[in-house]
Amino acid sequence: MQRTYQYEVFPFRPSPEQRTGQVMRHPVIVVGAGPVGLTAANDLVRQGIPVVLLDEDDKVSLGSRAICFAKRSLEIFDRLGCVEPMRRKGITWNVGRVFFRDQEVYRFNLLPEEGHAHPAFINLQQYYLEEYLIQPLRDHPLADLRWRNRLVGLEPGEDHVHLTVETPEGVYETEAEWLIAADGARSTTRKLLGLDYEGRLFQEKFLITDVVMKTADFPTERWFWFDPPFNPGYSALLHRQADNVWRIDMQLGRHADVELEQRPERVLPRIRAMLGEDIDFELEWISIYSFHSRRMERFLHGRVLFVGDAAHIVSPFGARGANSGIQDVDNLIWKLKLVMEGKAGPELLESFNFERTRAAAENAFHTETSTEFISPDTPGQLALRNAVLELAREHEFARPLINSGRLSTATVVPDSPLNTPDRDPFTGGPIPGGPATDAPLTRAGEPTFLLKQLGYTFNGILFVERPEEIPEAMLADLQELAAQEVPIRTRIVAAQPPAQAELQGIPLFHDVAGLARERYAAQPGAFYLTRPDQVVCARWQRFQRNLVEQARDRAACLVR
Amino acid sequence: MPETTLQTEPRLQEPDLFYKSLAQLHAGLTPEESLLVNSKLLLVLANHIGDHQVLLQAIDLVKSNVSTD
Ligand SMILES: Cc1cc2nc3c(=O)[nH]c(=O)nc-3n(C[C@H](O)[C@H](O)[C@H](O)COP(=O)(O)OP(=O)(O)OC[C@H]3O[C@@H](n4cnc5c(N)ncnc54)[C@H](O)[C@@H]3O)c2cc1C
Numbered sequence: 001m002q003r004t005y006q007y008e009v010f011p012f013r014p015s016p017e018q019r020t021g022q023v024m025r026h027p028v029i030v031v032g033a034g035p036v037g038l039t040a041a042n043d044l045v046r047q048g049i050p051v052v053l054l055d056e057d058d059k060v061s062l063g064s065r066a067i068c069f070a071k072r073s074l075e076i077f078d079r080l081g082c083v084e085p086m087r088r089k090g091i092t093w094n095v096g097r098v099f100f101r102d103q104e105v106y107r108f109n110l111l112p113e114e115g116h117a118h119p120a121f122i123n124l125q126q127y128y129l130e131e132y133l134i135q136p137l138r139d140h141p142l143a144d145l146r147w148r149n150r151l152v153g154l155e156p157g158e159d160h161v162h163l164t165v166e167t168p169e170g171v172y173e174t175e176a177e178w179l180i181a182a183d184g185a186r187s188t189t190r191k192l193l194g195l196d197y198e199g200r201l202f203q204e205k206f207l208i209t210d211v212v213m214k215t216a217d218f219p220t221e222r223w224f225w226f227d228p229p230f231n232p233g234y235s236a237l238l239h240r241q242a243d244n245v246w247r248i249d250m251q252l253g254r255h256a257d258v259e260l261e262q263r264p265e266r267v268l269p270r271i272r273a274m275l276g277e278d279i280d281f282e283l284e285w286i287s288i289y290s291f292h293s294r295r296m297e298r299f300l301h302g303r304v305l306f307v308g309d310a311a312h313i314v315s316p317f318g319a320r321g322a323n324s325g326i327q328d329v330d331n332l333i334w335k336l337k338l339v340m341e342g343k344a345g346p347e348l349l350e351s352f353n354f355e356r357t358r359a360a361a362e363n364a365f366h367t368e369t370s371t372e373f374i375s376p377d378t379p380g381q382l383a384l385r386n387a388v389l390e391l392a393r394e395h396e397f398a399r400p401l402i403n404s405g406r407l408s409t410a411t412v413v414p415d416s417p418l419n420t421p422d423r424d425p426f427t428g429g430p431i432p433g434g435p436a437t438d439a440p441l442t443r444a445g446e447p448t449f450l451l452k453q454l455g456y457t458f459n460g461i462l463f464v465e466r467p468e469e470i471p472e473a474m475l476a477d478l479q480e481l482a483a484q485e486v487p488i489r490t491r492i493v494a495a496q497p498p499a500q501a502e503l504q505g506i507p508l509f510h511d512v513a514g515l516a517r518e519r520y521a522a523q524p525g526a527f528y529l530t531r532p533d534q535v536v537c538a539r540w541q542r543f544q545r546n547l548v549e550q551a552r553d554r555a556a557c558l559v560r
Numbered sequence: 561m562p563e564t565t566l567q568t569e570p571r572l573q574e575p576d577l578f579y580k581s582l583a584q585l586h587a588g589l590t591p592e593e594s595l596l597v598n599s600k601l602l603l604v605l606a607n608h609i610g611d612h613q614v615l616l617q618a619i620d621l622v623k624s625n626v627s628t629d
Pocket residue numbers: 031032033034035036037038054055056057061064065066067068069126149150151152182183184185186187188189208289307308309310316319320321322323324325
C-alpha cells in the first residue's frame with residue numbers, strides 16, 4: 001500500500017570477525033539502528049569514537065510510527081550536523097483545533113517564539129528521520145554498520161561484554177568495552193540480562209491510518225476530537241506529515257476486533273465521515289497499536305547502557321518516545337567519552353542513570369495523565385473529562401485542563417549531582433540542570449544562534465556590555481580554561497556590537513536582539529557553564545575562575 | 561493562618577439557601593447528568609480557589625471521609 005516512500009535495502013556484508021575468524025574487542029557496540037541507536041552512532045563518531053552498529057533488519061523503520069520530533073531533538077540533531085534535511089522535509093504547523101462531539105471547543109495558535117533556531121517541533125515520518133541519520137554514517141571511517149546482524153547471546157564481563165551475533169552467513173562472537181542497548185521495546189539485551197521492564201499495558205487499541213491527500217489546500221493543522229460523531233465514545237487525531245501524507249489516529253476502545261478494523265472497507269467509511277465526503281484521498285498505511293507504559297529501574301548495568309524504548313516506553317500522546325530516547329543519548333555519549341578516556345570516574349555514568357530515569361518518570365507521568373484524559377476509566381472520570389470539554393468552549397479557565405498530549409520538552413533535573421547550586425541571585429534564565437536556551441546572535445555580522453555555538457565540550461557563556469571591558473587577567477583565565485584537559489571553551493556575548501569576531505582566540509558574538517541576556521537573566525559579567533550536552537551546570541553573576549573549575553570538575557566527575 | 565491551608569470551620573453565609581440551590585441544580589437530572597453537573601461545579605470552584613495545596617488537602621479530606629456502609 002505504501003507508495004510515497006522507497007525502502008532501500010542495506011546490504012549485509014560479512015564482518016571482519018567473520019572474515020578473519022578472530023574475536024575483536026571494540027570500544028563501543030550499539031545494538032539497534034532505530035532513531036535512538038542511530039543518534040548514538042552519530043554522536044560517537046562525531047566525538048571521534050569508533051562504533052559498531054548492529055541491526056537485525058536491513059531497512060529503516062517500516063510503516064507509520066513516530067511523526068513528531070521536538071525542538072530539543074532538533075537541537076541535538078543540529079549539534080550532530082544532520083538537522084538540515086529534517087528541517088527541509090519536515091512539516092511545521094501552528095494551529096491546533098480541539099473538537100468535542102460535533103463542535104469545536106477551541107483553537108490555539110502555537111506561533112513559535114521568535115529567536116530560536118528550531119520550532120517547537122516538526123512532523124516527519126520516522127523512516128525519513130532514520131534515513132537522514134544513516135546518511136552521515138555510511139562512509140564514515142569510524143562507523144561500521146552491520147545490517148542483518150542479530151544479537152543472540154550476551155556475557156557480561158568485568159571490563160567488557162561478550163556478544164554472540166547471528167547473520168545470514170552464520171554466527172560470530174565479538175566483544176565490546178561498552179554496549180549501548182538501543183534495541184527497542186522488546187530489547188534482546190534486556191532479556192539476555194534477565195532485567196525487569198515494569199509497568200503496564202493499556203488495553204485501548206488505536207487504528208493508525210496514513211492517507212495521501214488528493215484535495216489541495218487541506219489545512220495544515222492538528223485536529224483532535226473527543227467523542228466525535230464518526231467515532232462515538234472515543235477520540236481521533238489528524239496530523240500532517242511530509243509528502244502530503246496525513247496521519248489519522250483513531251481510538252477503537254478495548255474490545256475492538258483488530259483483524260476486522262484494519263480492513264479497508266471498514267477504515268474508509270470512518271475516514272470519509274471524518275474528513276468529509278468531498279475530500280479525496282488514498283490509503284497509504286493501516287495498522288493497529290496498543291500501548292505500554294514501562295521502564296527499567298536502572299539504565300546502567302555494568303558495561304551495558306540502556307537507551308530509548310529498550311529502557312522505557314510510553315504511550316504516544318505527547319510524542320515522548322523517540323524524543324526522550326534521543327535525549328538519553330545526548331546525555332550519555334559525552335559522559336561515556338570522558339569515562340573511556342579515564343578522565344571521569346564511574347559516578348559520571350551513574351549520573352546518566354540518575355538524570356535519565358528521572359526523565360523517564362516525568363515522561364511516564366505526562367503520558368499516563370494524557371491517557372487518562374483521552375480514555376477515562378470510570379463514569380466519574382468520564383464526567384470530569386466531559387465537564388472540562390463543555391466548560392472550555394465558553395470559559396478559558398478550563399482550557400489548560402484539556403489534555404490531548406503534552407508535547408515533549410527537555411527534562412530539567414534541578415537536583416542532579418552534577419549541578420552546582422546557585423549562590424548568586426538570578427531572576428530567571430535556565431537553572432542548573434536545565435538545557436541552555438537558544439537566542440539569536442551575530443558573529444562578525446553573520447547571523448547564528450547561541451545553541452549552535454555550544455556542544456561537544458564544556459562551554460562558558462560570558463555576558464558583557466562590551467568586550468573591551470574584560471580585564472586582561474580574566475581573558476588569560478578563559479584562555480587557560482580552554483586549554484585544560486577537560487576544556488571549557490568560552491563564548492563572549494556582548495550587548496554592544498563588537499568590532500571583531502574574536503578576542504585573543506575567544507569567539508565574540510553580538511546579542512543583536514537583546515534576547516540572550518534577557519533569556520539568561522544575565523547582568524553584564526554573568527557567566528554560565530554548560531556541559532557538552534548543552535545543559536547548564538552552574539552560573540554566576542560574576543566570573544571567578546576557581547568556582548568555574550570546581551563546577552566543571554564536579555559536573556565531569558573528574559578523577560584527581 | 562497560612563493561606564495554603566484548607567478552611568474547614570463552617571464558613572457558608574447561607575447554608576440552607578446554598579444547599580437548596582445545589583439540590584435544585586440536580587432536580588430532574590439522570591445520574592449521568594448529575595455527575596456532569598457536579599463535575600462542572602467542582603471545576604469552577606477549584607479554579608476559583610486556584611491554590612494547589614488547598615485543592616490537594618480538599619481531595620485528601622474527601623479520601624479519608626469514607627462512607628459508613
Ligand atoms: C503509532 C506510534 C506513534 C509514535 N509517535 C511518536 C512521535 O510522534 N514522536 C516520538 O518521539 N515517538 C513516537 N513513537 C515512539 C517511537 O516510534 C519510538 O519511541 C522509537 O522508535 C524508539 O526508538 P528506538 O531506537 O529506541 O527503538 P526502535 O525504533 O524500536 O529500534 C530498535 C532497533 O533495534 C533493532 N533490534 C531489535 N532487536 C535486535 C537484536 N536482537 N539484534 C539487533 N538489532 C535488534 C530493530 O531492528 C530496530 O531497528 C510512536 C510510536 C508508535 C508506535
